[in-house]
Structures are given as structure tokens and as C-alpha cells.
Amino acid sequence: MKKSVYDAIIIGGGPAGLLAAKLLKEKGLSVALIEMKKSFDKLSRACSMQLILDDGYEGDFVKVEDGKFIFQKAGFSVDYNGKLIPVCHKYYHSPKNHIMHFALPDEKPFAYKFDKQKLLKDLYEDCVKAGVEVLLGTRATGGNDDGNEVSVNVISGEEHKTLYCKKLVIAEGVNPTITEKFGLNEGRTHMATALVMKYFLKGVKGIEKNSWNLFYGRAYHSNAAVIIGPSIHGEDIMEMTITGDAKNKPAETFEKVVKNSPLSENLKDIEIVEKQGCSVKAYNASKKPYKGNVISIGDATAMVEVEVQGAFLCAFKAAQAIEKELAGKPGFEEYTSWWNSSFEFCGEQYLRVAQGYALVPVYTDDEVDYLFSLVDGETFEGTYSQYKTPKLMWDGIRNHEDKIKAERPETYQKILRIDQMTLGEAIQK
Numbered sequence: 001m002k003k004s005v006y007d008a009i010i011i012g013g014g015p016a017g018l019l020a021a022k023l024l025k026e027k028g029l030s031v032a033l034i035e036m037k038k039s040f041d042k043l044s045r046a047c048s049m050q051l052i053l054d055d056g057y058e059g060d061f062v063k064v065e066d067g068k069f070i071f072q073k074a075g076f077s078v079d080y081n082g083k084l085i086p087v088c089h090k091y092y093h094s095p096k097n098h099i100m101h102f103a104l105p106d107e108k109p110f111a112y113k114f115d116k117q118k119l120l121k122d123l124y125e126d127c128v129k130a131g132v133e134v135l136l137g138t139r140a141t142g143g144n145d146d147g148n149e150v151s152v153n154v155i156s157g158e159e160h161k162t163l164y165c166k167k168l169v170i171a172e173g174v175n176p177t178i179t180e181k182f183g184l185n186e187g188r189t190h191m192a193t194a195l196v197m198k199y200f201l202k203g204v205k206g207i208e209k210n211s212w213n214l215f216y217g218r219a220y221h222s223n224a225a226v227i228i229g230p231s232i233h234g235e236d237i238m239e240m241t242i243t244g245d246a247k248n249k250p251a252e253t254f255e256k257v258v259k260n261s262p263l264s265e266n267l268k269d270i271e272i273v274e275k276q277g278c279s280v281k282a283y284n285a286s287k288k289p290y291k292g293n294v295i296s297i298g299d300a301t302a303m304v305e306v307e308v309q310g311a312f313l314c315a316f317k318a319a320q321a322i323e324k325e326l327a328g329k330p331g332f333e334e335y336t337s338w339w340n341s342s343f344e345f346c347g348e349q350y351l352r353v354a355q356g357y358a359l360v361p362v363y364t365d366d367e368v369d370y371l372f373s374l375v376d377g378e379t380f381e382g383t384y385s386q387y388k389t390p391k392l393m394w395d396g397i398r399n400h401e402d403k404i405k406a407e408r409p410e411t412y413q414k415i416l417r418i419d420q421m422t423l424g425e426a427i428q429k
Contacts, residue, residue: 009165016298017171018123019315043117046198046276059342082115095217098372104382111384197250290332303345
């Protein structure tokens with residue numbers, strides 16, 4: 001019996017995998033999508049759900065118009081008809097509530113919170129309508145690229161079988177297991193593993209609507225910022241995100257934040273509506289995200305995550321690359337060139353992201369209060385970008401460098417040493 005060989009198999013039903021499958025099918029190719037979830041009816045994993053509007057972010061310009069996310073440079077759009085919450089302010093809080101404020105003029109939003117569950121479910125339904133063979137409740141366990149075709153081993157319930165394709169797209173997300181099995185993690189360093197919990201809370205007081213708030217300092221019992229922002233679940237519900245690790249479990253930190261932190265008064269009447277969690281492995285980004293007939297896209301080859309819009313861009317570029325590869329052209333090389341030039345974590349300065357946020361591991365609460373007080377009352381450019389923000393923050397603080405040097409010489413020396421820290425030191429110290 002002659003085996004069936006797909007033009008492309010996609011592993012992973014997140015935004016990158018779903019859109020890639022849909023676009024490839026629309027190009028007339030035979031496509032199968034492998035997804036571990038049994039349905040798209042519920043989102044259970046803590047994840048990013050914001051559209052970032054910074055011009056040129058991840059190499060493109062995105063706008064929301066007529067029920068679509070429009071990628072102006074790449075020239076494609078993704079349908080979205082769900083809720084949108086504009087994010088107009090970002091506040092960084094020190095333990096004594098000195099504040100760094102980020103905003104654009106005239107209350108212009110710099111990001112939108114959106115309903116990722118609806119977005120994914122609609123994309124899944126689009127894939128089914130287009131004729132993608134979607135294998136839900138199915139887990140890829142490995143496979144082999146023999147140079148002519150790729151075999152993919154999968155498990156569905158008690159059934160083990162092997163699928164075959166000409167090209168394989170791995171879009172498995174931030175924990176790149178299959179990427180590693182196909183040899184695409186070579187040369188990457190695992191720098192840290194973070195545990196993340198997201199709490200949906202009713203009854204939070206004193207937090208401005210349509211704002212994203214990060215609380216820094218050991219007073220909040222976490223080396224990373226405790227984050228509070230709007231929720232798509234309703235105006236009376238806010239999201240709190242806590243990041244920890246195996247030694248500093250987010251659930252334990254949450255209890256301490258609620259009972260004994262500068263936020264205790266804001267949280268004394270809360271009700272937990274829902275909880276989501278995940279683990280995230282941080283690697284340095286892959287410089288070459290393909291090997292032979294296999295390409296890994298999105299979070300799987302990033303330094304943690306690409307955000308949803310980055311996943312869509314990866315899907316669009318990967319679909320173009322697959323089409324070219326099947327025609328005998330160097331599509332994967334073109335994708336790689338685009339990847340390395342579009343995402344900031346692919347550059348040599350990516351460590352500055354972690355270093356820029358390394359407030360709590362490096363500075364005492366008193367020092368955090370002091371540094372934030374230097375810029376209290378100033379407004380920095382509104383941005384959601386995790387790469388632009390630390391630069392704005394430290395540029396603002398360093399405008400007062402002479403004052404810091406005179407008043408806090410030890411703190412000043414820490415600032416000078418920050419560029420020498422490794423990512424592991426920045427995250428785990």
C-alpha cells in the first residue's frame with residue numbers, strides 16, 4: 001500500500017501553527033496540523049494576549065481596522081472580531097510607590113489586549129473550512145528527515161503511527177522539545193526556566209483601568225515584577241501575573257503578595273475567578289532555525305516568546321518559505337535572513353533586555369525607591385515593547401548620573417557593572 005505524503009505537516013496549534021496551516025492550504029498544498037489539545041474551546045495556558053502598536057516592532061507596522069489585524073509591511077491580515085481593550089498607560093512602581101510612567105499623547109493606545117481564545121478558535125475553524133487535516137488530541141514524539149521526506153511519529157490515545165511530509169514546520173511554542181529532537185537546538189544555551197501563574201481577580205482596588213502596572217522590589221516577594229493589568233473577562237476583573245522558579249514558586253509568592261506586601265490593601269477583598277499557569281524555558285535565540293526539510297518557527301526558536309503578532313509574522317514568512325522550497329528555491333534561507341533582522345533578541349544586544357529588568361536581583365528596595373524617585377513625575381514614551389522599555393527607563397535614570405554618583409556611589413557602581421552580567425545572573429541572582 002502506497003503511503004500518503006503531505007506537502008507540509010505543522011506541529012503545534014498556536015497562532016503560528018494555525019495561521020501557517022491555513023496559508024499553506026490556501027496555496028493549494030496538502031497540509032496536516034498536529035495539536036495536543038482536544039479542542040479550542042478553552043485557553044488554559046498563561047500566555048501573552050496583547051497586540052503591540054509600536055512602529056516597526058518586530059519589523060512591521062500593525063494596525064486594527066475593520067475586524068482585522070493588518071500587517072502593513074508584510075502585506076497580510078488576520079481576522080479578529082473579539083473584544084479589544086486599549087492599553088494607554090504603563091506604570092512601574094517601587095516599594096514606596098515612586099512611579100515611572102509610560103504613555104503617548106492624547107491617551108493614544110500603544111497596545112490592545114485581545115481575546116486569544118477566540119482568536120485561536122476562529123483560526124482553527126478557518127483551517128477546517130480550508131481543508132487542513134487537523135489532528136486534535138495528538139502528540140508528536142519525534143521523527144526523522146532522510147533528505148527526501150520527513151517522518152513524524154505521533155500518539156493519539158492508544159494509537160501510535162507515523163505521518164510523512166515533504167516539509168515539516170515545528171510551531172510548538174516556548175519549550176522546544178521536538179525542535180531539539182530534529183537537531184535544531186544545537187548551539188543554543190538553556191539559561192533559565194521560569195514558572196508563571198496568571199490570576200484573574202475580582203475586587204482589585206486602586207489600579208487604573210486600561211493600564212499595565214509592574215511592581216518592583218523584594219517587598220513584593222519576587223525577583224521579577226508582579227504585574228497587574230486589564231482582563232478581557234470584564235471591567236471588574238484584572239489579571240495578576242507572577243513569575244518564579246522551582247525555588248520561588250509563583251503560588252507561594254501570590255499568597256505573600258496578598259497578605260504582606262505594599263499591595264495588600266489593594267488586594268484585601270479579591271476573589272480568584274480563574275488561574276492559568278505555564279513553564280517557560282529561556283534560550284538564546286536560534287540563528288539558523290531550519291535544518292534540511294525542517295523549519296522551527298515562532299517561540300520555539302526565540303529567547304522566550306515572539307508575542308502573538310510575531311507568531312503571525314513567522315507563520316506568514318514560513319508559508320512563503322515552504323512554497324519556495326517545494327519549488328526548489330532557498331525559502332528557508334530567506335526566512336532565516338528575515339528572522340535574524342526582524343527580532344531584537346537575535347542581535348548581540350539581547351542580554352540588555354534581561355540586564356535592564358534586573359532591578360530586584362541587583363538593587364535593594366531602598367535603591368529601587370531612590371532610582372525611581374529620580375524620575376517620579378516624568379512621562380516616558382508609551383510602549384509595550386520589552387526591548388525598548390528598559391532603554392527608556394535607564395536612559396531616564398542616567399540623566400541623573402552625577403547625582404547618583406555623588407549621593408549613592410555604591411549604587412552608581414552597580415549601574416556601571418550591569419552590562420557585565422549574564423542572563424542567568426540577571427534572572428536568578
